[in-house]
Amino acid sequence: MSASAGRKNRGFGLSLLPNSIFAFLLVFLLASLWVPRFFSPGNLSTLLLQASILIILSIGMSLVIIAGGIDLSMGGVLSMCGVIMALCLSQGMHVLAAILVGLACGGLFGLLNGFFVTRMKVPAFIATFGSMGIAQSIANTLSNKRTIYWEEGSHSSILDFLGGNIIRIEFGPEASMIFYVPFLVVLTVIVVGCIIFLFKRTVLGSYTFAIGENEETARLCGIATQKWTLLLYMISGMMASLAALLVLIRTNSMQPTSGDGLEFQAVVAAVLGGNALEGGKGSLYGAVFGALTLYVVRNSLTLKGIDTSTTMIVIGAVLVGGMILNELAARHERARSRKS
Amino acid sequence: MSGKTSVFSKRLLKIVTDFSSLLILAAVFLFFEAANALNGDHYLTLSNISVILNQSCFLTIIGVAQALVILTGGLNLSIGSVMAFTTVMWGRMLVGNSPDSVHYLVPMAIIVGAGMAIGLVNGLLITKLKMPPFIATFATMFACRGMAWLALGKKVIYNLNSDFRYLGTGVVERLGAFSITVPMIIVFLLLLGTSFLLTRTNFGRRIYFTGSNPVAARFSGIPTDRVIIWVYVLSTGLAAFAGLLYGARLNSFEPGMATQAPFEAITVALIGGIAITGGFGNIWGVLCGSVIVSTIYNGMNSLSVASELQTLVMGGLIIFAVAFNQFLIKQNMELRNELDDSAPDRTRRPAPGEA
Secondary structure, eight states: HHHHHHHEEEEEEEGOOHHHHHHHHHHHHHHHHTTTOOOOOOHHHHHHHHHHHHHHHHHHHHHHHHHTOOOOTTHHHHHHHHHHHHHHHTTTTTHHHHHHHHHHHHHHHHHHHHHHHHSSSSOOHHHHHHHHHHHHHHHHHHHSSSOOOOOOTTTTHHHHHHHHHEEEEESSSGGEEEEEEHHHHHHHHHHHHHHHHHHHHHHHHHHHHHHOOHHHHHHHHHHOOHHHHHHHHHHHHHHHHHHHHHHHHHTTTTTTTTTTTTHHHHHHHHHHTTTTTTSSSSOHHHHHHHHHHHHHHHHHHTTTTOOOOHHHHHHHHHHHHHHHHHHHHHHHHHHHHHHO | HHHHHHHHHHHHHHHHHHHHHHHHHEEEEEEHHHHHHTTTTTOOOOOHHHHHHHHHHHHHHHHHHHHHHHTTTTTOOOOHHHHHHHHHHHHHGBBBOOTOOOHHHHHHHHHHHHHHHHHHHHHHHHHHHOOOOOHHHHHHHHHHHHHHHHTTTTOOSSSSSSHHHHHHHHEEEETTEEEEEEHHHHHHHHHHHHHHHHHHSSSHHHHHHHHHHHHHHTTOOHHHHHHHHHHHHHHHHHHHHHHHHHHHHHHHEOOTTTHHHHHHHHHHHHHTTTTSSOOOHHHHHHOOOOOOOHHHHHHHTTTTHHHHHHHHHHHOOOOHHHHHHHHHHHHHHHHHHHHHHHTTTOOOOTTTTOO
């Protein structure tokens, strides 16, 4: 917290930016040079669309991590809310109502997580791991472990709009030369922008940092730590259900397993973005670029035709590399603050 | 007079909280006995208890591996992936029964050694690069799982050496319906060894001290980095050993095995009364924790609960058991301090690991 306050006075500098931006630029440059067809308008649009789900998840994850917790239930909540929304749609409910139901379920589940952590004093890691099992089980039970489809109905025009493109520029006749911006990406940008705005301009941000830095001190300073922690877990649950909406619109169906493992990718993205797991340190921009870095790596490896097991190793290596980068930057920062 | 009775009642309460895991175990047993009795079945038969104990062996080993690390205030998420990676890489040496093939102890030693090497990597990442344990072991988890898939693809190593399989399935002695199996003996020896290590050796004391206050430990001259590295080496080596037993029981090694193992291990350790903050807990509690978890699995099967619902019950139970246990541990610590203060003639304070 003190570091970010100190930085503000120093004016704009490269050290203001989260390290994951540099990691992202490096990876992006390497991919553009070495992987053919990576730097094509079509692929970049696909990359953005693919990454938007993880960006939303990692924003929610970072909020919780900065407050000193972790939310491992995000993947499970994604599956659960997606299944609930899809079931509502297949019952012929109006799209907007279905979306609202899904978001409410995500928020409620987040509140439940917050309750476990704040009232029952269960370590966040264990509490959200347990509730991951609960959410997955609800998703599997409701969907009978099958993929859910829905009939074309009166609502399909809204769904088409949500799944459609806002901008479409053709640089050439092939599919790879068409640049498009889907509505989902715009939605992601709006949501992420709102959260970052709230985080920077309201007490939400400073309270979150204070709780993560030292919860006891924050409480003694008059912050209602339990209520704010509850709110943060609720936001992260709602982010998970929003990501479920994205998955649902993109695939036009919903599998009860679509969230499996996504919570770990979100943790990786958040950590690459400089969010320290002990809390009190981090940035939301960083998490966004962390997610983008991950997807650049995955996308370019897929284009190269390298299979997923190698991708797992590379992601492990990227994580270690990113952590080393963060550690080096922190040492540099400490050395400089000692000099001044 | 009232002071004395309150000390007495506190002593009583302390004994109760000391055996919190046993209390949970008794409650779980009673619940399933009652639920089965409604259907006219008998749950707590000798043969069923021996099945439960046999199932809990694997959980106990990974629980001990995790507990060692949690005692130093860390976490090891690489347990399941290390099991898969090491056994998939060198498990082919355990296939078949030809007389001229190498003795099965050789590949076992290689596999455990490889696990320890990965543990060294974990320890170095955590102590020298100052990575949080969660991230460091998370990265090795990803990398090891990927390498396991890369090494074997979608194939499975099966038809293992029968002498080797005896380690996972053999029966030593039958006492009526209760059979003592080889895994039970291995686990018992392991627990004895770990308990000796933790409570009777210098190294064990250092583990507890490092976990309860790393800064104080460093300033009092304990090489905390070395302690932590050794603990990760031991823990990850144990994980590879658990992978061997797992394969011996199933008669196969595959790259996708035991994906949930690190979390099951954390559950077992925490239900067994190891504090997540480090520095507090008794290794025998892990045995209790693993018996509780396998009793719940076994009991749900006896009541034929659907597998989707089993995840739900398990998830809820993890949360409530840990909440209950953390509460009891806190009570226990407070009682211990109060009793120490009220009994000035006791010159020696109990070590953090004694319970």
